Amino acid sequence: MDVEEFEEFRQWTRNKSEHTRNGYRSSLRRFCEFHDMNPRELVLEARNYEPEDPETAHLEENPADRRLVEWFQELTGGDGEGGEGVSRASAVNYWRHIRSFYENFGVHIKEETPKAGRRNRRSELDVEDVEKMADAAPSLRDRAMIWVGFQAGMNPSEVCSLDVGDVMGGLERGERPVSIEKTRGKTKIDHHTWIHREAIDALKAYLRDRKRKEGELDPGDPLFVKRNVRKGNRRATPTIVRKVMRGIRDSVGEDIEKVKDRLDQQTNPLAFKFLRRAFGIACDNADVPTKYKDYWLGHAPPYNGAYQGLTKKKQREKYQQLAPEINPSPTQPGADERLLESVEEVVEEKFGEVGTERVMPEVKNRLEKLDSRISRVEEQKKRIEELEEEVKDFRKWKEEVKSQDYWGNLLAKKARVMERSGKLERGEQSKD
Incomplete structure (x- = not known):
């Protein structure tokens, strides 16, 4: 949206420096695009606002306050890089610009300007x-x-x-x-x-x-x-x-x-x-x-x-x-122990302590065999990945052979070797 087309923008930025005009233009454009309204519509909405109950007008929120708060929350709640998220300090600066715009046309912003505050700690996820x-x-x-x-x-x-x-x-x-x-x-x-x-x-x-x-x-x-x-x-x-x-x-x-x-x-x-x-x-x-x-x-x-x-x-x-x-591990640390504890509780509840003594060794034995099989499968998967890499390398070599006339070069090399061998043999015969 080209906010400079509107008289409201020209009045607001009259006698302002070029640097200030550029900052105001950028802030107002983003604010208008966020709410899908132009500068004139924003001013008319705020100035023509009539509270439902005149006796509680001081308690009701003006549309300008609501729109400014919503925009600020979007600015500071985004992701940064490539999106709408910006630093809190920048968002506070934009807030001041839009507050100035509204107040230039007699619309008072009741909401206090947010503080830049301390920098948020960055997450270190795994x-x-x-x-x-x-x-x-x-x-x-x-x-x-x-x-x-x-x-x-x-x-x-x-x-x-x-x-x-x-x-x-x-x-x-x-x-x-x-x-x-x-x-x-x-x-x-x-x-x-x-x-x-x-x-x-x-x-x-x-x-x-x-x-x-x-x-x-x-x-x-x-x-x-x-x-x-x-x-x-x-x-x-x-x-x-x-x-x-x-x-x-x-x-x-x-x-x-x-x-x-x-x-x-x-x-x-x-x-x-x-x-x-x-x-x-x-x-x-x-x-x-x-x-x-x-x-x-x-x-x-x-x-x-x-x-x-x-x-x-x-x-x-x-x-x-x-x-x-x-990649997350197939089983988290301690998972086997927790599984055994759960199984043991169920067996004890069903068969009592004596049953647990008879059944649990067999359960543990089967789990150990299953764990061994899983380990072998993981090793086989790793070997398959290695073989896939070797196949890709072979295919690459094969393409190089085709593109570089590999066999022609090999025959030429063999001919040179045979020629050298013939020269050596003739040299030895002349010496004899």
Whole structure:
């Protein structure tokens, strides 16, 4: 919206410096777009407001106050990077601009200007916390978004910009991990990132559900879509992502020890940007070299530097090294002990102490055998992944052979060897 077209803006900014005019213009434009109203409509609404009961007019909220509070909460409650979320200090500055706008036309803002306050502590989530968040997701789409955002180190805008074709090939080929090529909006860096087991499984479940409802999907279709949209753009938006994460906060925030005392902060401690931060922490915990982590996150390369030598093969190796930090364990620590305790309680209740002495050794024996079988399966899965890598390397070598006339070069080399051998033989005969 071009707010400069309105006389209200020109009156408000008359005799103001160019720097102040630019700041006022930006703030008013965002405020108008948030409420889908122009400057004139905002002023008329506030000035023509009539309280329902004149005797309690001083207790009722003017529309200007309500709109300013709603906007401030949206500004400070968002995710940052690419979305509506901004720092509290910036939001307070915007508040002052809009208050000045209203008061220029005789509309008094009763609400006190918020304080910038202390900076909110940043969440340091780990894979167990992310698992709780994903398990609380209200839909397959939201679950997949959470795992992709975490394992790929993406912000809301990047996740929403993904197309089906960005992951379809890797999913159909059964790759693990799956690489994703994208452009980081903030730095304009073209780079790769990856997803692993949990994100892959969540995406497969979500896409199966979409195919069942929509039929076959085209590579150009958005990967994450809005629900119940009859027409227009179906692509999910950062605003939807922020709304989902606020619901996750309300659902499981109390169950996550790191954030349960910060649920009333202005910034959601389970905001999507903290999944990106958790990915960076996981890289550090797995001793992944900084240049790989920065490249996956889309950071600009260091001064006079570049991301050289980060081949996809090397990236895959380093990302595999990260896998235990970004996938939840099949069984959490102490799970076997808790299971045995539960079984023992049930057996004792059913058969008494004598029955427990006879039955429990057999139960433990069977559990140990099952655990051994699970371990062997995990080893076999790891070996299969290694074999898949070897097959890919072989196919790559095969392509190189075709492109470089491998056999022609080999025959030429053999001819040179035979010629050299003939010369040596003739030399020895002349000496004799």
